[in-house]
Amino acid sequence: MSPVGLPPGFRFHPTDEELVNYYLKRKIHGLEIELDIIPDVDLYKCEPWELAEKSFLPSRDPEWYFFGPRDRKYPNGFRTNRATRAGYWKSTGKDRRVTSQNRSIGMKKTLVYYRGRAPQGIRTDWVMHEYRLDDRDFEDISAGIQVERNENESGALDYEILGHSLGRNPKFMVTAVDLGRELIRRKIKLAYGGGSVGLQEAVASTVFTNGGLVRGFIPGYVATRGVYGPMYGVEHTVSNNYYKYFEMNHAMEAFIILPRGVDTMEGLFTLISWACEGLHNRPIGLLNIDGYFNNLLKFLDDAVRQNFMASSHMKLFISSFFVDELLDKLEFAKAFPDPRASYDNFVNPGRLDLELHL
Numbered sequence: 001m002s003p004v005g006l007p008p009g010f011r012f013h014p015t016d017e018e019l020v021n022y023y024l025k026r027k028i029h030g031l032e033i034e035l036d037i038i039p040d041v042d043l044y045k046c047e048p049w050e051l052a053e054k055s056f057l058p059s060r061d062p063e064w065y066f067f068g069p070r071d072r073k074y075p076n077g078f079r080t081n082r083a084t085r086a087g088y089w090k091s092t093g094k095d096r097r098v099t100s101q102n103r104s105i106g107m108k109k110t111l112v113y114y115r116g117r118a119p120q121g122i123r124t125d126w127v128m129h130e131y132r133l134d135d136r137d138f139e140d141i142s143a144g145i146q147v148e149r150n151e152n153e154s155g156a157l158d159y160e161i162l163g164h165s166l167g168r169n170p171k172f173m174v175t176a177v178d179l180g181r182e183l184i185r186r187k188i189k190l191a192y193g194g195g196s197v198g199l200q201e202a203v204a205s206t207v208f209t210n211g212g213l214v215r216g217f218i219p220g221y222v223a224t225r226g227v228y229g230p231m232y233g234v235e236h237t238v239s240n241n242y243y244k245y246f247e248m249n250h251a252m253e254a255f256i257i258l259p260r261g262v263d264t265m266e267g268l269f270t271l272i273s274w275a276c277e278g279l280h281n282r283p284i285g286l287l288n289i290d291g292y293f294n295n296l297l298k299f300l301d302d303a304v305r306q307n308f309m310a311s312s313h314m315k316l317f318i319s320s321f322f323v324d325e326l327l328d329k330l331e332f333a334k335a336f337p338d339p340r341a342s343y344d345n346f347v348n349p350g351r352l353d354l355e356l357h358l
Helices: 016-028 170-185 198-209 220-225 241-251 262-276 294-305 323-335 343-347
Strands: 063-068 087-091 096-100 103-115 122-133 143-149 158-162 189-192 214-219 234-238 254-257 284-287 317-320
Touching (some): 016 063, 016 096, 016 103, 170 198, 170 323, 214 241, 234 241, 241 262, 254 323, 262 284, 284 323, 294 317, 317 323
Parallel strands (some): 158 189, 158 254, 189 214, 214 234, 254 284, 284 317
Antiparallel strands (some): 063 143, 122 143
């Protein structure tokens, strides 16, 4: 059960000593913990980007705490099985002692998440700190685990996804996974920018691992370097980014833009310029998580007001804070391509244009 009644501004930032000497020790010995703030989760049955929704304290700080079992790789062995469906956790550095009053009370192990399978796995920014008691009698029962991300870092439609990095806001990753699940539910086929990094990779892996159809478009020089890791689904190699967007434009019926930086903006503005030149009229969906694209939408509105952009091109942009609403709007735009068609009228039948509906 999730804790309730937490005061405004509450933050949970325990020290290593507090995690081991209070929370982990009490958990293992079956003693009451004053505030039920750390849930039980089998970490290796989850991908790291699925953990935010399991935390009792989801926040903008991408750091979560869990109790988890020590899953042995072999029944009579001591090695822990750290493989997930899409990757594995690999330890880095030496285990460090956790002390209290100059006495060792436990150990802390740091692990990094890799996509794919060893030894060809691709390192990510996900980091896990695993705590265990020194008491060997309880070594198999439970471990205290802290997971974080380093800051340094479709008769279905065919949709293209753009968005490479994970970002600092954990809602980005959670929403990307939700998007993948909704594409599966609606039987929507997916094309994306290739590789296994960032938010688009979270969408692609969710669709692919659940039996959906995925195609990846990637420039040959990028694929050769292997910097984006392995591809999901069918791989299409093109000569450069320009032809990546060109091929996708001819294969897709709609685009979805996820939060990201300069490279995704390059693709977005390529689509905008092609629309202005009459080369395509496909709807462009902006998954506006936490208002990430608000300033972009204001810029485009200003461009229309200043006569630098036609209002008909602005209507290609479909924005929503929510996955299901964005997909509903994109499907409406495909079914009713007339620029006079209104999604708002469609979902409010009292104002619906009956002739358009028919």
